[in-house]
Amino acid sequence: MKALIVEDDPASRRLMHAYLSPLGECDLASDGPEALNLVTAAIDRSETYDLICLDIMMPEMTGHEVLRTIRAMEEEREIFPPSKVIMTTALKDRDNVMAAFTNQCEAYLMKPISRENLFEKLRTLGINA
Secondary structure: EEEEEEEEOHHHHHHHHHHHHHHEEEEEEOOOHHHHHHHHHHOOOOOOEEEEEEEEEOOOOHHHHHHHHHHHHHHHHOOOOOOEEEEEEEOOOOOOOOOHHOOOOOOEEEEEOOOOHHHHHHHHHHOOO
């Protein structure tokens, strides 16, 4: 599995990396523009991400903006299957949840994220965890 963890909080980024790195290669991004650079480079190499864990509240670009951009790139370049995206956030209001799924995420996890909850979502998405 190849994963991208997009998280502006260093502690949360390290935690997610600790959870996911035993499953395969994990790249890290601290903001939206950095994430989009990594996704673009992966697509250019034909090595797309199987999983993207994407925080919603970040500087420069929100996770919603990043997700919309990723989905547009995948569509434009005819990437199939698209990356599975799990939105990770402390926001549990209806508007953010609905926006995440409208922007085509596959799952939504509330912080703090436990290993058990993450792995349950991965299994639901068909990712061996």
